[in-house]
Amino acid sequence: MRILVQKFGGTSLSSPKARELVISHIRRELNENYNIVVVVSAMGRRGEPYATDTLLEWIATNGNALPAREKDLLLCCGEIISATTLCSLLESAGISSTVLTGAQAGFETDDQYGNARIVNVRPERIIEEFKDHKVIIVTGFQGQTISGDFTTLGRGGSDTTATALGAALHAEMVDIYTDVNGVLTADPRIVEDARPLTHVSYAEICNMAYQGAKVIHPRAVEIAMQAQIPVRIRSTFSENEGTLVTHPEGIRDVQTGVLDRLVTGIAYVSNVTQITVDCGNDSNNLQLKVFKSMAENSISVDFINVTPTGAVYTVFDQDSERAITSLQALGLRPKSLAGCAKVSVIGGGINGVPGIMAKIVESLSEQNIQILQSADSNTTIWVLVKKEDMVQSLRSLHSKFELNR
Numbered sequence: 524m525r526i527l528v529q530k531f532g533g534t535s536l537s538s539p540k541a542r543e544l545v546i547s548h549i550r551r552e553l554n555e556n557y558n559i560v561v562v563v564s565a566m567g568r569r570g571e572p573y574a575t576d577t578l579l580e581w582i583a584t585n586g587n588a589l590p591a592r593e594k595d596l597l598l599c600c601g602e603i604i605s606a607t608t609l610c611s612l613l614e615s616a617g618i619s620s621t622v623l624t625g626a627q628a629g630f631e632t633d634d635q636y637g638n639a640r641i642v643n644v645r646p647e648r649i650i651e652e653f654k655d656h657k658v659i660i661v662t663g664f665q666g667q668t669i670s671g672d673f674t675t676l677g678r679g680g681s682d683t684t685a686t687a688l689g690a691a692l693h694a695e696m697v698d699i700y701t702d703v704n705g706v707l708t709a710d711p712r713i714v715e716d717a718r719p720l721t722h723v724s725y726a727e728i729c730n731m732a733y734q735g736a737k738v739i740h741p742r743a744v745e746i747a748m749q750a751q752i753p754v755r756i757r758s759t760f761s762e763n764e765g766t767l768v769t770h771p772e773g774i775r776d777v778q779t780g781v782l783d784r785l786v787t788g789i790a791y792v793s794n795v796t797q798i799t800v801d802c803g804n805d806s807n808n809l810q811l812k813v814f815k816s817m818a819e820n821s822i823s824v825d826f827i828n829v830t831p832t833g834a835v836y837t838v839f840d841q842d843s844e845r846a847i848t849s850l851q852a853l854g855l856r857p858k859s860l861a862g863c864a865k866v867s868v869i870g871g872g873i874n875g876v877p878g879i880m881a882k883i884v885e886s887l888s889e890q891n892i893q894i895l896q897s898a899d900s901n902t903t904i905w906v907l908v909k910k911e912d913m914v915q916s917l918r919s920l921h922s923k924f925e926l927n928r
């Protein structure tokens with residue numbers, strides 16, 4: 524049985540015109556004789572009637588006190604509305620389908636509501652349904668605990684639904700349909716001349732996704748990589764084939780020379796706070812206490828530089844008040860700088876290549892942008908800048924590394 528997974532994101536389902544295009548993508552693959560699993564997100568974005576953010580805003584104005592378990596129950600409605608709408612439209616277009624919830628599609632998760640982890644995927648019901656239908660619509664982003672409670676997989680969770688089903692069903696391919704022509708060298712909303720990449724390796728896109736490129740969820744990429752299922756990221760609004768994500772071995776024989784690529788792209792995470800703590804003479808003991816206290820308060824820390832007399836690190840803006848309070852409780856007087864952004868230059872080729880950091884510093888200083896902190900690994904160089912400098916940083920680095928060519 525040839526199985527294809529097609530995942531359609533929120534904007535791909537938000538208007539009648541978009542939904543018509545979704546149907547044409549399904550029809551085209553049916554004509555190629557695939558059995559298709561269609562994974563859907565909730566329709567539209569914030570402000571549109573059944574979007575995830577709209578459902579959350581609804582509760583915010585109705586008591587704003589829904590417990591986590593019940594919140595997941597509500598959020599599951601968005602995908603159910605989306606899936607049933609598509610089923611009706613397909614039926615009227617002469618294509619028979621059936622709808623399965625996350626639980627019915629076999630997603631068993633832990634009970635971490637709002638951000639549940641998949642424990643097991645049992646796709647038997649899908650296989651069974653293929654006897655009667657060539658198209659099975661599965662609500663993305665959701666699962667069920669062993670005791671039968673609805674859970675959601677966190678933001679971007681529908682991508683994970685799609686690749687996990689791809690892996691469980693040994694699909695030929697997982698197609699992630701969205702509102703851009705694949706993976707680009709930077710977020711096209713910020714860098715206008717960002718260029719689509721025809722091929723990327725799992726590692727490259729996974730890195731970009733972890734550094735903030737939200738075109739696909741990094742966990743979804745990891746699952747596909749483990750199962751060695753190729754993923755294509757492409758636009759609902761064109762017939763362009765988008766970006767193919769595979770192992771580098773699969774890429775080597777095409778002419779793109781991906782393995783020689785120095786820099787793959789630029790990504791960002793905004794809304795972080797830089798925290799500086801001076802630990803004075805007692806540094807060893809206090810440094811340990813600092814990071815223990817962050818952990819005990821479930822505050823995720825990043826960009827950590829430990830110096831002989833203290834530490835510098837970042838937290839998300841929303842956690843900064845709690846971070847400061849807990850440091851003050853240790854008798855420390857931390858300094859904080861809110862409204863920063865982490866800008867990342869990503870590429871498997873930067874490992875050990877001299878001059879990359881110099882190029883980054885040159886590019887930013889030409890724009891009078893101050894680097895607040897920096898760090899590097901063998902695939903990524905990070906710089907912390909003020910949020911008001913973020914857009915200019917992304918654009919100047921993008922052109923410095925000639926990513927628009």
Ligand code: ADP
Nearest residue numbers: 532533534701705706707709710712736737738
């Ligand atoms: P969907 O609802 O289809 O899941 P998302 O909003 O989650 O869509 O992801 C698509 C968006 O990701 C694009 O509209 C784009 O602005 C953003 N994006 C960020 N970085 C990149 C990148 N490097 N390449 C492509 N898109 C990116």
Ligand code: MG
Nearest residue numbers: 532679737738
């Ligand atoms: Mg998404």
